[in-house]
Amino acid sequence: xxxxxxxxxxxxxxxxFIVFGILIVLCETGILSNYIKGILMVCCIxxxxxxxxxxxxxxxxxxxxxGAGFMGIGAYTAAMITKAMASANILVGDGAPDTLRFLIATxxxxxxxxxxxxxxxxxxxxxRGDYLxxxxxxxxxxxxxxxxxxxxxxxxxxxxxxxxxxxxxINRIANLYxxxxxxxxxxxxMFTFIRSKYGRxxxxxxxxxxxASASGLNVTFYKVLAFTVSSFFAGxxxxxxxxxxxxxxxxxxxxxKSTEYVxxxxxxxxxxxxxxxIAAISLSALPEALREFSNYRMLAxxxxxxxxxxxxxxxxxxxxxxxxxxxLNRIMGKKEPSLHAIKAEVEASxxxxxxxxxx
Amino acid sequence: MLRVEGLNVxxxxxxxxxxxxxxxxxxxxxxxxxxxxxGKTTTLHTITHLKEAQSGIIEYNGKDLxxxxxxxxxxxxxxxxxxxxxxxxxMTVQENLEMGAFILNDKAVIRxxxxxxxxxxxxxxxxxxxxxxxxxxxxxxxxxxxRALMSNPKIVLMDEPSMGLSPLLVKEIFKIIKTLHANGITxxxxxxxxxxxxxxxxxxxxxxxxxxxxxxxxxDLLKDENVKKAYLGA
Numbered sequence: 001x002x003x004x005x006x007x008x009x010x011x012x013x014x015x016x017f018i019v020f021g022i023l024i025v026l027c028e029t030g031i032l033s034n035y036i037k038g039i040l041m042v043c044c045i046x047x048x049x050x051x052x053x054x055x056x057x058x059x060x061x062x063x064x065x066x067g068a069g070f071m072g073i074g075a076y077t078a079a080m081i082t083k084a085m086a087s088a089n090i091l092v093g094d095g096a097p098d099t100l101r102f103l104i105a106t107x108x109x110x111x112x113x114x115x116x117x118x119x120x121x122x123x124x125x126x127x128r129g130d131y132l133x134x135x136x137x138x139x140x141x142x143x144x145x146x147x148x149x150x151x152x153x154x155x156x157x158x159x160x161x162x163x164x165x166x167x168x169x170i171n172r173i174a175n176l177y178x179x180x181x182x183x184x185x186x187x188x189x190m191f192t193f194i195r196s197k198y199g200r201x202x203x204x205x206x207x208x209x210x211x212a213s214a215s216g217l218n219v220t221f222y223k224v225l226a227f228t229v230s231s232f233f234a235g236x237x238x239x240x241x242x243x244x245x246x247x248x249x250x251x252x253x254x255x256x257k258s259t260e261y262v263x264x265x266x267x268x269x270x271x272x273x274x275x276x277x278i279a280a281i282s283l284s285a286l287p288e289a290l291r292e293f294s295n296y297r298m299l300a301x302x303x304x305x306x307x308x309x310x311x312x313x314x315x316x317x318x319x320x321x322x323x324x325x326x327x328l329n330r331i332m333g334k335k336e337p338s339l340h341a342i343k344a345e346v347e348a349s350x351x352x353x354x355x356x357x358x359x
Numbered sequence: 360m361l362r363v364e365g366l367n368v369x370x371x372x373x374x375x376x377x378x379x380x381x382x383x384x385x386x387x388x389x390x391x392x393x394x395x396x397x398g399k400t401t402t403l404h405t406i407t408h409l410k411e412a413q414s415g416i417i418e419y420n421g422k423d424l425x426x427x428x429x430x431x432x433x434x435x436x437x438x439x440x441x442x443x444x445x446x447x448x449x450m451t452v453q454e455n456l457e458m459g460a461f462i463l464n465d466k467a468v469i470r471x472x473x474x475x476x477x478x479x480x481x482x483x484x485x486x487x488x489x490x491x492x493x494x495x496x497x498x499x500x501x502x503x504x505x506r507a508l509m510s511n512p513k514i515v516l517m518d519e520p521s522m523g524l525s526p527l528l529v530k531e532i533f534k535i536i537k538t539l540h541a542n543g544i545t546x547x548x549x550x551x552x553x554x555x556x557x558x559x560x561x562x563x564x565x566x567x568x569x570x571x572x573x574x575x576x577x578x579d580l581l582k583d584e585n586v587k588k589a590y591l592g593a
Contacts, residue, residue: 211447
């Protein structure tokens with residue numbers, strides 16, 4: 001869990017640019033159909049969501065089931081902002097202006113989701129385990145129902161009792177290139193967060209909250225912090241989703257959606273962001289890839305889940321992170337420090353101490 | 360240094376601690392002995408804010424600890440080694456120790472404290488890149504103790520350090536407490552192993568179903584007939 005060195009940061013970015021280059025080539029030459037581009041977009045959204053949920057579920061070790069609610073807050077906020085900006089004719093136009101408008105709105109969506117994360121997190125995180133799962137599920141549903149009934153979001157008002165219209169006419173200004181980088185930046189930020197002192201504190205709390213508080217950590221603060229960061233990125237994912245799909249209905253942010261992302265986290269490994277990335281891609285792409293077998297595809301999805309849970313209960317990667325740097329090192333034949341090397345080092349340091357004593 | 364007076368603690372309707380009063384002076388080793396469920400751990404938890412007191416005074420170097428914020432206690436120089444070897448299982452030994460210095464920002468100081476801990480526990484140096492969950496029970500106890508020392512405390516509250524350890528390891532842990540004492544660190548030691556605890560302490564308190572039944576010099580208590588009968592098995 002060492003901090004990323006400069007070298008591996010550069011390596012990671014080189015790899016990302018290569019991936020992005022391939023993506024551009026595939027798109028511009030028309031090899032990727034719009035349908036595939038859509039799937040890739042969904043994959044990016046799922047990656048952001050799964051990683052964000054991993055922060056609470058995996059790293060903090062608290063099962064929270066309200067993720068989709070925060071995604072909904074982000075989605076509706078961002079959609080309302082781009083709509084308002086469009087009607088005020090601010091930053092409208094193909095290319096850079098639309099992209100900028102999309103980014104501003106998405107960021108605002110993330111921020112509002114984070115604010116709600118704090119408000120929900122403070123009371124909810126006093127509980128743990130199944131109680132926390134239930135209370136976050138409840139909060140998620142409250143958010144959904146409120147959105148469903150708010151008049152300016154297409155609802156009929158709270159006294160009406162029936163669901164309103166979907167929020168339509170959102171500019172579909174999320175293009176794959178921008179979404180790709182939004183995803184990359186989000187995941188990179190989450191990585192940095194987890195590797196920071198704050199991330200360390202969060203993992204410490206998952207391991208042992210008594211020891212954490214004995215070490216002077218403000219346990220409640222770090223729990224709420226993790227939940228807030230998680231909500232922020234769920235909001236970002238929501239903002240991207242809104243501008244990809246073009247119309248929003250509150251029903252798509254129910255608890256089933258939350259569960260879907262928690263499944264991705266469990267599938268990929270609780271406490272592994274790269275695991276979440278892999279799980280998000282495979283679990284979003286799998287149902288699409290199996291479209292030919294229409295009726296059986298959900299069966300295949302379930303079977304895949306069961307197989308992983310039976311043979312690898314910690315998820316695909318457990319808490320292991322895939323590292324390109326490590327892979328390169330292995331290819332180049334550089335070894336990681338073995339136990340033997342550590343022993344030698346210890347011996348050396350002991351010997352030097354003895355030297356000092358002799359002097 | 361530490362003064363507790365008239366402390367009352369409840370778990371729901373159960374009155375766990377009745378008017379507990381004790382003092383720990385600078386540089387002393389004070390033992391708190393008693394049977395299972397007597398309230399020893401509760402006393403420590405109340406001092407370090409893991410449990411709230413109903414009434415009473417907890418004063419540390421003249422400051423009211425009951426009003427202090429939870430996470431400032433350690434920066435006031437009071438470290439707590441919780442009962443039952445609480446270590447961060449997924450982290451390496453070194454990372455565990457770094458967590459103990461979480462409140463410190465000066466890297467040079469952290470480095471210095473870590474060297475000090477490795478001097479106390481050479482075993483931890485050997486295993487510093489191993490994850491804490493794979494350590495043996497004794498090593499985990501050493502790690503928990505070492506982690507508490509990382510904040511450079513003036514007083515260490517130790518909760519049942521001998522629990523579940525082999526007699527040989529118990530001796531080793533107690534040797535460490537003696538060394539701490541010799542280095543001027545104050546220790547409040549909670550123990551079931553009364554013989555060991557009394558043999559290294561300056562003074563001791565005997566806790567019986569939530570109230571202090573006896574107190575005095577450890578060497579006197581070691582000779583006391585009642586203590587012998589109840590706790591020393593002689």
